[in-house]
Amino acid sequence: MNEFIEFFSDLFTTKYWPPRWKCGYWSDFHGYLYIASELMVWLAYFLIPLIIMNYFARKKSIIRFQKVYLLFASFILLCGSTHFLDALMFWVPMYRFNAVVRLLTGIVSLVTVYHLFKILPQAFKQKTSTELENEIRQRESAELKLAIANAELREANKGLEAFAYVASHDLQEPLRKIRTFTDMAERHGSFEEQGRMYMDRIRAASTRMSGLIEDVLSLSRITGNVERKIIDPNRAVERAMSDLELKIAERKAVINVAPMPKIRGDEGYLTQLFYNLINNAIKFSEAPPVINIDNRMDGDIVEIRVSDNGIGIDKEYVNQIFEPFQRLHARHEYEGSGIGLAISKKIVDVHGGQLTVESEKGKGSTFIIRLPWAFSGK
Numbered sequence: 001m002n003e004f005i006e007f008f009s010d011l012f013t014t015k016y017w018p019p020r021w022k023c024g025y026w027s028d029f030h031g032y033l034y035i036a037s038e039l040m041v042w043l044a045y046f047l048i049p050l051i052i053m054n055y056f057a058r059k060k061s062i063i064r065f066q067k068v069y070l071l072f073a074s075f076i077l078l079c080g081s082t083h084f085l086d087a088l089m090f091w092v093p094m095y096r097f098n099a100v101v102r103l104l105t106g107i108v109s110l111v112t113v114y115h116l117f118k119i120l121p122q123a124f125k126q127k128t129s130t131e132l133e134n135e136i137r138q139r140e141s142a143e144l145k146l147a148i149a150n151a152e153l154r155e156a157n158k159g160l161e162a163f164a165y166v167a168s169h170d171l172q173e174p175l176r177k178i179r180t181f182t183d184m185a186e187r188h189g190s191f192e193e194q195g196r197m198y199m200d201r202i203r204a205a206s207t208r209m210s211g212l213i214e215d216v217l218s219l220s221r222i223t224g225n226v227e228r229k230i231i232d233p234n235r236a237v238e239r240a241m242s243d244l245e246l247k248i249a250e251r252k253a254v255i256n257v258a259p260m261p262k263i264r265g266d267e268g269y270l271t272q273l274f275y276n277l278i279n280n281a282i283k284f285s286e287a288p289p290v291i292n293i294d295n296r297m298d299g300d301i302v303e304i305r306v307s308d309n310g311i312g313i314d315k316e317y318v319n320q321i322f323e324p325f326q327r328l329h330a331r332h333e334y335e336g337s338g339i340g341l342a343i344s345k346k347i348v349d350v351h352g353g354q355l356t357v358e359s360e361k362g363k364g365s366t367f368i369i370r371l372p373w374a375f376s377g378k
């Protein structure tokens, strides 16, 4: 114990040993060769940690295994200082201090080895820059292919929409002629009762066809060029309810609307969406309709649920109802053309959202609109 205390109290003492020049026989050449080599090693071991620390300070945010960098820098610095002390011993024989620095170097070296072992499995898993570059290149090429496919799809859709628009527009003209000539034939010809009945049926069929063409036109008019203003969907619901005022009163419908947050979109389209959903909820119910319009935030998605106590939809058909002209009932049971939900779905689609339904026959239906809160367009 005494030895220990004495050691540390005289840590920097030089009196017990001669300077190294005096130990054994050193020629000047031999001594200075030794000293110069030690100083060169020390200089390199001093500069390397500086470079490591400079790199560390600049890239700290992206460096993994930070502790190992710091340990490595200290380990090299300490190794360097042992070489410096060895050169110094030629004049200043601080053998005790030298021993302590070497002990410290030994401890830090072993701790560095331990940490290196610890990170080795993770380090092996790290991707090399070539692997990362390859991965990025593959991802970029996949993204490019997807962008090209999307652009082609958009072009094809645009073409299809333009075709539907022109075709529907042009089809109205011969239909108008059919109706006009039916009227003229009836006025100028002398038809029996049966002939007049046939004329009525031609007129009714062409009116219905005209309605269907109008439906196709309204569907093709909804394109990706929707407005992206910040709007209040509560207003869209109010406007839809005001358009349906008579029906609501007639069927004594109760509609509960929870206040909705503002969203980005097209108020006209959203009014049409709520009109279609509320109209269906009133139409497809036997009991006095009770309609609840609730909402909640799901991340940056606004989820609006329009639920009713109506006749519900057979699970088997829930996906079909969003297709144009798909109806689950005959026209004499519930009037309609089967275009409302196709239009509604397209409105939600062009807003970057999804329209789905949860329903069971006889247990009401819930239509779920999911819209990105800050929709910025496709």
Ligand code: ADP
Pocket (backbone or CB within 6 Å): 276, 280, 281, 284, 308, 310, 311, 312, 313, 321, 322, 326, 327, 328, 329, 335, 336, 337, 338, 339, 340, 341, 342, 365
């Ligand atoms: P339409 O109302 O003109 O028939 P829609 O496209 O709006 O056309 O609806 C398609 C079909 O989906 C309807 O014919 C009906 O069978 C079913 N449907 C839509 N909404 C509801 C609802 N709220 N409850 C029950 N069935 C519904």
